[in-house]
Amino acid sequence: MNIKQPLENYRILDLSRIWAGPYCTKLLADLGAEVIKMESLSVYDSHRGPIAPARGIAAYPDGEPGEEPWNRNGWFNCLHFSKYGVTLELTSQEGQAVFEKLVSVSDVLIENFRQGSLARLGYDYDALKKSRPDLIYVSMPAFGNDGPWQSYLAYGIGQEQLSGMAHMTGYAGDGPMKSGINHGDPITGSHAAGVVLAALRHRRRTGKGMFIDVSQQESAVSLIGAEVLAFQISGQEPERNGNHSPRVAPHNAYPCLGEDRWITIAVTNDQQWRALAGLVAGSGLATNLATNLASDPRFDTNEGRLGNQDDLDEIISRWTESQDAFKLAERLQEVGVPSSPVLRGPDLLEDAHYKDRDTFVAVDHPHVGVRKYPGIPWKMSVTPGQIRWASPALGQHNRQIYGQLLGLTEPEIMELEETGVIGDKPTGSRII
Amino acid sequence: MPNSLSGDTQSPNPTVPGLLQGVRVLDLTNYISGPYCTKLMATMGAEVIKVERPGAGDPIRQFGPFAKSIAGNKSSSSAESRILESGAWFLYLNTSKKSITLDLKSDEGHNVLGRLAQSSQILVESFAPGTMDSLNLGSAHLKELNPALVLTSISNYGQTGPHRDWKAAEINLYAAGGLMNITGEPDQEPLMEGAPLAQLGAGQNAFVASMAALMYAEETGEGQHIDVSIAEYATNILENALMQYSYSGQEFNRVGNRGYGRAAWGIYPCQDGYVGIIAGPDHRWPEMAAVMEREELADPRFGSRNGRMMNADEVDALMLPWLLEHDKVDIFKAGQEHGFGFAYVATMEDILDMEQLVSRNFFVDLEHPVAGNLKYPGPPISKISTGELDFEPWVYRRVPLLGEHTGEILCELGYSADEAEGLRNGGVI
The missing domain is CATH 3.30.1540.10 (formyl-coa transferase, domain 3)
Known part of the structure; x- marks a missing residue:
């Protein structure tokens, strides 16, 4: 692609692992940045999975880990498109010399090590600035770089809890429920990406770098701020409502024809209610409740529907359970009722709308073959961007980065390989 | 700096701080996703001008709970202002912004908006797709007015595709985006999360893309149109739940809390x-x-x-x-x-008392004339430093009252007080 990209003149040195940091640099790579993902051969990104996993784990192509499982893991391979992959042992002197050279030619350094890890190797912000005076350094430990919890650990699943997100998810009377993903991670990655861009722009105008101290927890709390204010105003903690809304009804997932098939319906005003009730009444559902739905005074107003929503849910369920979720959603949308089937993995990849928008893209990975991946999460009219290459194998771009970019000679590179400072075969892996 | 008609919203500091100082954002968004995107911009110091419908404003103003009447504000008209000005969701999502009211369907309202678009770097909108065109504010028209303008559209399903016009609430987007199928207990129905994280996350990503497009426009003089779909955002963060199907054909099922x-x-x-x-x-x-x-x-x-x-x-x-x-x-x-x-x-109570957050001065106390004093969660990345003491990356001000800055903005555009009064009487503002 010859079209200039917004970030094509920027180089990001990415020491981050797992998801929060890698999602940040994925977004930057989507915008054309040159991202160099650096891993250690002894502690590579744990999203690559163990060195010798059992067969049959679904994250590997057809459940087959293969000769180099660390290059075949879908968790990893969906997050690192268009990035360069290098390895380096930062604990060795030779490795540190190479690292400092890389820092000197990078605009941004990003890491999400346990707090203080890089500083213990001698690389706090002041030390890093000696290599690159206008460096933008993004440090994203779980709780930030100061305060009583600075040395504590947390993963995305823990951030959901410590930020209050889990507290408001689940059913009334039951305990809190985790989300299906480690939701604390991508939100922090996205927040960090936005701040990095503002920092790059600021540097362009002032010549000054900066230290960006990301607390993953603060990032998560800032998303539920309205509930923090609501609590101060009302004195009430947010309730766990299942799929119900505190404001409108009906609002739920309803069973449909087939195994584990569901449709979501949310009626947000009286007009949508009349449209839904009309469809139910016209359906010939063998219950007098259904035919009277539109005229039942209990359901006339939103207040009434909220107050009687368990009855309402039961009637709607009896109407939906014999119907195809996809066809029913089309019919509801035709009359203006917000609805969607609950899409599962296969549905997403086959969905006509997502196909039309190229939401998922086929990428040919040398160790995997062609598979579908989630693409770039926005459409830009002038600089659309593209997935330039598949996620890198461990150490795939060592020669390109250390040789062509840094100017190391072939004998120098070979010596780094022989001493285990760089390489493309892991020497260990710590998996959480 | 424009004349202030509302002294209490202005920072006492004569130099407006913030990483995005000098960037003007025209904000035509409502509810959650767009306002979170522009909140990030405003908190970074961009001048965000929120354009609201005369009379009612952003519908999320109606989302409670509403602050109790505070002292000295007990007249019957205060009940209405309480509903408009002190709902928790509006209070949080619109900090540091300005508010003007404008009837976009009127000729004069359209004219004012066009002039503001000419002086803005970014316009963010979250109408149903096609609405901007019907208001004669489509991307082609805006490009004529301001070739460097970044136009960011946030919608449920995006600006193209067979489901472009589908209606959706958060639960529907959560379902369409694949997140709902994997949340909840295996033997129960799929579950949505309590917080509207699909809308908020799409707003975050819209901010990222807008910033990149702004940098591109500043470099090349060329603006562009960004299309962010909330459902599509959700499909981007499914991690292994999608990948294990793509890689091995195995579906990822709900696992409850395990x-x-x-x-x-x-x-x-x-x-x-x-x-x-x-x-x-x-x-x-x-x-x-x-x-x-x-x-x-x-x-x-x-x-x-x-x-x-x-x-x-x-x-x-x-x-x-x-x-x-x-x-x-x-x-x-x-x-x-x-x-x-x-x-x-x-819990929310735990969060307000959390020693780590308190120690990092995460919360910001803001006084609001109707809502009173509340503790607001601070910016998502609170600590940024250049090593210089006078550097202030973030700007945190209370939300604007409905139309609070209409006079100020019209004055800047050269409308006289009489002309502004005429617009007010005509229902344009």
Whole structure:
């Protein structure tokens, strides 16, 4: 692609692992940045999975880990498109010399090590600035770089809890429920990406770098701020409502024809209610409740529907359970009722709308073959961007980065390989 | 700096700080997703001008709870202003912005908006697709007015595709984006999250793309149109749930609170609430058993991830007595002091008191004439420094009253007080 990209003149040195940091640099790579993902051969990104996993784990192509499982893991391979992959042992002197050279030619350094890890190797912000005076350094430990919890650990699943997100998810009377993903991670990655861009722009105008101290927890709390204010105003903690809304009804997932098939319906005003009730009444559902739905005074107003929503849910369920979720959603949308089937993995990849928008893209990975991946999460009219290459194998771009970019000679590179400072075969892996 | 008609919103500092100082954003968004995007811009110091419907404003102003009437504000008209000005959702999502009211369907309103578009770098809108065209504010028209303008559109399903015009609430987007299918108990219906994270996350990503497009426009003089779909955002963060199907044809099913096929990895009850237990690597399991003061947990049968999974109910039962005897903060700290990433399910009350957040001065006290004084969660990345003492990356001001800055903005555009009065009488503002 010859079209200039917004970030094509920027180089990001990415020491981050797992998801929060890698999602940040994925977004930057989507915008054309040159991202160099650096891993250690002894502690590579744990999203690559163990060195010798059992067969049959679904994250590997057809459940087959293969000769180099660390290059075949879908968790990893969906997050690192268009990035360069290098390895380096930062604990060795030779490795540190190479690292400092890389820092000197990078605009941004990003890491999400346990707090203080890089500083213990001698690389706090002041030390890093000696290599690159206008460096933008993004440090994203779980709780930030100061305060009583600075040395504590947390993963995305823990951030959901410590930020209050889990507290408001689940059913009334039951305990809190985790989300299906480690939701604390991508939100922090996205927040960090936005701040990095503002920092790059600021540097362009002032010549000054900066230290960006990301607390993953603060990032998560800032998303539920309205509930923090609501609590101060009302004195009430947010309730766990299942799929119900505190404001409108009906609002739920309803069973449909087939195994584990569901449709979501949310009626947000009286007009949508009349449209839904009309469809139910016209359906010939063998219950007098259904035919009277539109005229039942209990359901006339939103207040009434909220107050009687368990009855309402039961009637709607009896109407939906014999119907195809996809066809029913089309019919509801035709009359203006917000609805969607609950899409599962296969549905997403086959969905006509997502196909039309190229939401998922086929990428040919040398160790995997062609598979579908989630693409770039926005459409830009002038600089659309593209997935330039598949996620890198461990150490795939060592020669390109250390040789062509840094100017190391072939004998120098070979010596780094022989001493285990760089390489493309892991020497260990710590998996959480 | 424009004349201020509302002294109490202005920072006492004569130089407006913020990383995005000097960037003007025209904000035509409502509800959650777009306003979170422009909140990020405003909090970074951009001048965000929120354009609202005369009379009612952003419909999220109607989302309670509403602040109780504060002293000296007890007239009957204050009930209406309480509803418009003090709903928790509006109060949070629109900090640091300005508000003008404008009837976009009127000729004069359209004219004012066009002139503002000429002086803005970014326009963010979250109408149903096609609405901007019907208002004669489509991307082609805006490009004529301002070729460098970044136009960011946030919508449910995006500006193209067969479901472009589908109506949706958060639950529908959560379902369409694949997140709902994997949340909840395996034997119950798919579950949505309590917080509108699909809308908020799409707003975040819209901010990222807008910033990149702004940098591009500043470099080349060329603006562009950004299309962000909330459902599509959700499909981007499915992680292994999508990949394991793509790679091996295996669907990812709901696992309730037992995360990712692991035992001793999820949410458990404790004495005063709920905690998050994370088992850590296999070789550290005996230490975890020691933390929980249960020798039986150190049984070699539970020493591996698979072993714990196969005996998950037994493991849970053995952990439970210790958990139920301790409170959440003690459990959290006991794990953390041994290097385990334990967590606890924080309530809003817990969050306001959380020692780490308090220590980092995360919360910001803002006084609002109707809502009074409240503690607002601060910017998502609160600490940014250039090493210079006068550098202030963030700007935090209370939300604007409906139309609070209409006079100021019209004055800047050269409207006289009489002309502004005419617009007001005509219902344009």
